[in-house]
Amino acid sequence: MAHVIPVDIFEQRGQKWSFYHSNLDAYLSRTSQESGPKSTCFVFAESELLKNNDPRSAPLHSKLQKFYGMPAEIWSNVHWEANGYFGCRDGDLDRHDTWFRFLVKQLIKGGDPTRQFPMDYDYKWYKMGFFSTWSQSGHKSILCLDCPQDLIISVRLSLDNCSNDHFLVDPYSFHQIIIRGIVNIYDNSIWTIRDVVRDVEKAGYRKDLSTGTVASNTTQSLQNRPNNRKPEPNFDHLHEAGRHVIHSTETLIVATQESERIMVRQRERMDRLTNAAEEEKRCMIQIGDNLRFYHGMIYAFKARSESMQARHQSEIGLAFNTVAQYHSRVAVEDAAAMKVIAALTVAFLPATFVSAVFSMSFFNNQGGDDGWSISDKFWIYWAFAIPLTIATVILLILGSKILRYL
Template identity: 45%
Template sequence: MIIPMAICVTIFEKHGADWSCRTSDLERFLTDCYDSPEPSFVFADSAALYRHNDPGCAGLRKELQKFYGMPSRVWNNVHQDSSGFFGCRDGESGSYKSWFRFFVKQLYKDQRRSDSVPEFYTYYWHRLGFFTTWSPSGRKSILCLDCPLDVVEDVKASLYETEGRPFQADPFWFHHIIVGALLGFYNNSIWTMREAALRLEKKRPQIRRPTPDYYEYHELMNHVIHSKETLLVSSEIVSKIIQRQREWHTRNFETKPAGSYDESLRRYSMQVYDDLNCYHMMLYGLKCRQESLEGRHRNNIASTSLIVAQYHGSTAVGDSRAMKVIAGLTVAFLPATFVSAVFSMGFFEADESNLSVSKSFWIYWAFAVPLTVVTAAVLGLIIYKQR
């Protein structure tokens, strides 16, 4: 007999009009709350669930698939490494199942460095998975995997503010709560990257001896590009959730005659639609802010490169002037050097009355002229091939 693994979970559930929080293990929760009609949020760590060679994990995954109606393929590497997805399934008697994932890259400043710059930021990829099960008179639960504490606390705060019977009205109330909590997480991700970009802008090199560390710029640009990917995918996920919620609302309320449904439930369902649209617009705003940050950082890189290029250009001008001085000195002293070199050879003899030239003086020209011609030809050939 395969015994499922004991995975500790935090359960936030409703009893009457109040919400309560408790801890348990996942296998016991699936057994005790199998037919509970009260809504519950279950927070767990997914690390153990992905141990494919562990029989206990395999048994627990099957229990989760039975409870939440998730497909078995959500445990494979394709889904695990995905930047995000959304899937759903209509069940019998109006029940509804869904599974979705959000990806967030978060920078964390190294507290050991007060002057932290991007290379001293650590980062973590948050893979947040969610699985919901909902039926009008049966179980209503969402399993939240790998949610950071900020998201958990935001979910709890939203639930304490929830009044009435919203979870009875619409299965997408779970999605509404989760997306609303994730907005703050995405916003914090973008602003942390903006802070890193601002630090680099303040460190922009001066024109005199600039020494920028391009590794810093490269690292931050990688973080910004990754955040762009996650925001684009997340925006599309929320768009698909809105589309499915609208279809569900139309099928269960709009196409039915007035009086055949509870009007308060219809209003709750419309609130989900309106709030999800608002959150979608806020995600769009974060995406625009990220694109602005990307453009701002690219401009910082370009201006830094121009400063360095300007410095090297001014240095090259100085070098060129120095070479002109050296060339002028060479021209000034070359004739005298040549004359002194020739007359220092043993081909000349001078006394008080006359100056005589040796008959072997031709040897100098026999070697000097051909060597000069060959050297000039080789130099000309090298210059020609370099063009």
């Protein structure tokens, strides 16, 4: 049994756009059989029942390939899991088919107060696929798969304000509407990821050495945080946030290249239409200008994402260096304590050595009385111990200075 795939359709007949629900198979059958003036349609559907070459979808695949002109291998996992592409088929100037794909990673702020950032952020992937067909004397339609509701709303608002003449002269009139909505999705995505990066820059967990409690300095940068606290950065969280930034940069790099290819292809097709009327050329020039504008926006998002990636990597490096500096300070304090112990050892070692060498017994309580008696040779101990102690301390001080210059 063939799959039934629900669709939402924006359809233009005359100068008005209408919205209605149907299913994909019924839409393809009705549109293929209709006679007279052809409508312009935006068709929104989910791809779950179309991908992975499911045998039950084979009849629908065949209809889609015939209607939209996409390649047969488009349903394979290789194409379905790609992070973006653009392709087209232009057999003649009357018909032009395209297929393209955009990916966006959207972070969603979680509501669990027990989880620290960025683990309190959930995320979803928008893996949007588009297939358009345009014929000057025939069908004008674009199939939009797996689009978020924000994009559908953006398309609807754009259709209320755009010139309907664009769809009559240029197949890339679809693309300017779609990319305009995708720009808005990228804008929302990039700002939520920016919030995560900013939280990383503001967080900086340190343990107070006097109380043993962990405090978060959320209002100052890591560079200005007090040094009397033990740094305890959560590197798992840092790398989790970094993963989101890297994915954002990856998708925007591909989106920038993809929008550029769409822009170039639209220009190439316009240059081939040497006999087009002046009004049609003005429409195509305007569409090209719109595509260039949106390409510039996506490029700006890419630059911002790359900047955020560099900032976040700097924070990770700063966290490592802060921990290393703290351990260095602790090591210096330990070394100072060891110096005190060494100095005390040096002070008592010569006298102990003299006493051991001479085996001197300078005290005697065997005289029969109640007191201790001191040997009249006790001065010999001091005569050796004091100069030897002084000489040892001097040699230790001079030796450390000499070693610094070697």
